[in-house]
Amino acid sequence: MVVSPYNQTVNNRTSPNETELSSLNFFTISLHGLFSSIGIIENLLIIGVVGFHVRRSVISIWILNLAASDLLATSSLPFFTLYMARGNTWTLGATFCRIHSSIFFLNMFVSGFLLAAISTDRCLVVLRPVWAQNHRNTQIVGRICGVIWALAAICTIPFYMFRDTIHLSNGKILCYYKYDRFLPQGSYDQEALRKHRKEALAFMKLFLAFLIPLLIIILSYAAVNSSLARRGCRRSFRFVRLVVAVVVSFVLCWAPYHIFIIIEVMSPSGHPAQALASKALPVSATIGFLNSVLNPILYVFSCPDLCNKIRHSLGAVMESVLAEDLAELARRRSTARSSISTTEVVMKQRNSIATPCLKTEQEQNASE
Template sequence: MLTCRSDQGGNFTSNTSNFTAKLSSLNIFTITLHGMVSTIGIVENLLILGVVGFHVRRSVISIWILNLAASDLLATASLPFFTLYMARGDTWTLGTTFCRIHSSIFFLNMFVSGFLLAAISLDRCMVVLKPVWAQNYRNTQLVGRICGGIWALAVICTIPFYIFRDTIPFKGRILCYYNYARFLPSGCDLKSLCKQRKEGLALMKLFLAFLIPLLIIIFSYVSVNSSLARRGCRRPFRFVRLVVAVIVTFVLCWAPYHLFIVIEMMAPSTHSVQAFTTKALPISATIGFLNSVLNPILYVFSCPDLCSKIRHSLGAVMESVLAEDLVDSARRRSTARSSISNSEFLMKRKNSAITSTLKPEEQDESCPTVLENM
């Protein structure tokens, strides 16, 4: 089969024996860290979804947070499979279809996060600049439809990455990476086509998932701050602080990944920078995954109401568990007391029956014996 694989791969260039020899040091730490991060991220995002979905009044803000948490949960739920891939010596053993699905979840989260953060920034901008419009038209139904459109657009943007993802035999292992030679048109130049596809996907990620959302975010908050400064109004710090923290985390987590993608795309394959890029890209992708783990922490520490709701919900769960234990304990004690009472009642009835069957003289004769034995 003709394959046109990207040169990226980091430790893909080392063979399985070398990986096994180094497994006792840095790789074990990295694999363990991935496992811990994935577990923490899944628990955090499930907690956010549970609390915001069932214990917080439905509002525009809660819908934004629910959709961000759902995207982050998808990303963190895929991390255990990436951890398994690393633990098996960078060899994909879960089949081609799941390779494409797993990779697509990573890119879907990338697009959804960028689109949602841009939409949230525009939402805050409209609230400040067009308060009358926001009062009349800004509601949970509109935001719900916008979120649905964002997810649909993100799925469409993810389709090319699903199409060109493939399992590729490479030096005794199986890589889950790009195969740009899929669906070749007739009479094409394979090398030129692969280069075009590689550049197209890299620029698509850079502009749609990072640069355009970042420009929208910057424009929105510059407009909001300028408008509030002209009016001499106080800035609504609580939600703005949350959004700014989430945006800064998004930039810090995703900027290294896109930077190395661009370097890999532009640098010649024989250039020395390619060796550095191939080692840095897997690490930068891991940093991108951390965005899905850090967002729930920002929700909790930047929103006191959400923090109190989580404490209340966890407290209610613990009280329910303790109440069930107390009820079971009381039921067991009540059952034990009733059984003892029944036994004592039966013994008394038996003794009274024996006593009533004795003759008066037998009772008189038995009393001294009892007294003597005392």
């Protein structure tokens, strides 16, 4: 038994219907295509508007980095959709296999770290408003985002190192882990080492990309809610709705993936639980990508000020485009009118020259 890109167990034997897409695969491919299209358009819109038409602020930097990570993830979806559409066969080479898989895990870490950082930032604004006013600026937030990307890249290195293409006897090529790569020299239990590596990567993802960020998000918003309650401030319905939406979407999108990963890793080989987890992992990984589609909705469109800026910026862009079109149309009309006027002047000049010549010719004929 071998495993596919997102830990889906695949039998090495050729089944009678291996060339036909199962209903589950068709459903997963459809979800990939839908999430990819929506996510790319959505995050490109945010990057284009917030990056070029909105004044730099702390929240805009958070949003830009989150949108960049989500755009990177959703842009990689079409390649995995191609893999699934070709019957779970990877045809893009070993190097791109490592790069493509690393993008998935990089987005997983960056999203978790950024969501935790955004929650902590909002918590500090409420709990330490004076400190936030003096120290919270775009330069510091930009550096924090750089550190987040660097830490996420470091966490992604093991997943890049142990990723490779696997050629099966039935002609299929998988993009999956090879835990026997970079084995140390000496006598040891290779099977135990591979198992330890597999478990270490699974629990690393679980804690660093899910449990710890989720704990920080919950504690931050709980602290904000407690502080507002002590001050006697009324929590707005929009704030409560945003907090609930952030926590629920993060849990619903990523919890299934990590749960099935742990089940698949910890279950004995051939156990029914492992088979169930292997079948569910491709769908759960696709649902994890849904978080990249929901993040812009939660963090951008839930902010009225930023929404107004986006609408105004889009309006300004459209007005600029229309103004350019109208100016081009006016220029063309002006050129056409100028051409017509020039033609009329030339015709009049020709007529004025032709008239004396005609009179002179008539006088000559009369004298003869």
